[in-house]
Amino acid sequence: MKLTVIGCWGGYPKQNEASSGYILEHEGYHLLIDCGSGVLSKLQNIIQPEQLDAVIVSHYHPDHIADIGVLQHARLIQGFLGIDMPTLPIYAHEFDQHEFAKLTYKQITKGIAYDPTITMKLGPFQVSFLKTNHPVPCYAMRFEAAGKVLVYTADSSFKEEFIEFSRHADVLLCECNFYGHQNGQSAGHMTSIDAGQLAERAAVKQLILTHLPHYGNKVDLITEASGEFTGIIKLANEFLSISL
Numbered sequence: 001m002k003l004t005v006i007g008c009w010g011g012y013p014k015q016n017e018a019s020s021g022y023i024l025e026h027e028g029y030h031l032l033i034d035c036g037s038g039v040l041s042k043l044q045n046i047i048q049p050e051q052l053d054a055v056i057v058s059h060y061h062p063d064h065i066a067d068i069g070v071l072q073h074a075r076l077i078q079g080f081l082g083i084d085m086p087t088l089p090i091y092a093h094e095f096d097q098h099e100f101a102k103l104t105y106k107q108i109t110k111g112i113a114y115d116p117t118i119t120m121k122l123g124p125f126q127v128s129f130l131k132t133n134h135p136v137p138c139y140a141m142r143f144e145a146a147g148k149v150l151v152y153t154a155d156s157s158f159k160e161e162f163i164e165f166s167r168h169a170d171v172l173l174c175e176c177n178f179y180g181h182q183n184g185q186s187a188g189h190m191t192s193i194d195a196g197q198l199a200e201r202a203a204v205k206q207l208i209l210t211h212l213p214h215y216g217n218k219v220d221l222i223t224e225a226s227g228e229f230t231g232i233i234k235l236a237n238e239f240l241s242i243s244l
């Protein structure tokens with residue numbers, strides 16, 4: 001598996017960058033995980049929109065879905081220009097019917113509800129889900145292929161169930177919207193300390209901090225997390241690429 005960060009900003013994109021979006025690739029299959037603001041522009045540095053095989057969405061906050069509409073337009077226009085491509089499946093939960101309905105657009109994209117209680121096969125990946133602590137329904141995802149594991153927390157405050165869910169992951173892509181001295185619980189986000197403790201208790205190999213705050217010295221997030229976790233820690237940044 002290869003993970004490439006397209007955008008790593010929480011809430012909204014930093015100038016000239018993108019909010020949440022990640023490409024997960026295996027055996028030529030390209031899955032886009034979340035599609036926040038700025039993602040469609042930035043992902044074209046890595047892959048063309050018509051080359052995506054599927055999209056999966058954690059929840060319906062704009063920093064995770066804002067560019068779904070323009071992704072649909074991109075595939076529509078490339079189709080007019082003669083590029084032949086199948087309907088793009090967009091996997092998401094259906095616990096917000098208004099938002100879920102928007103994932104289906106002409107023959108261009110089709111919203112497909114995942115059942116978070118079961119493990120799903122998606123291309124070459126086995127995907128399982130964990131409901132997170134967030135103001136709206138949101139699901140963390142565990143992707144497995146060829147004996148490797150990526151866990152993406154999506155947006156959440158810390159919850160104990162993350163430990164088992166993340167157990168022995170090769171990469172834990174963990175949201176880290178707050179610094180160690182802050183309290184993310186009411187906002188539904190984790191701190192650097194939460195992320196470090198989760199990585200340590202789940203015995204993951206590598207921790208990538210993402211969904212980053214727009215203030216403060218971000219290197220402090222690493223320093224704080226490394227007080228809890230002795231493994232490799234990185235800050236997500238645009239086009240960071242990790243092979244699992």
Ligand SMILES: [Zn+2]
Pocket residue numbers: 059061134155
């Ligand atoms: Zn959110």
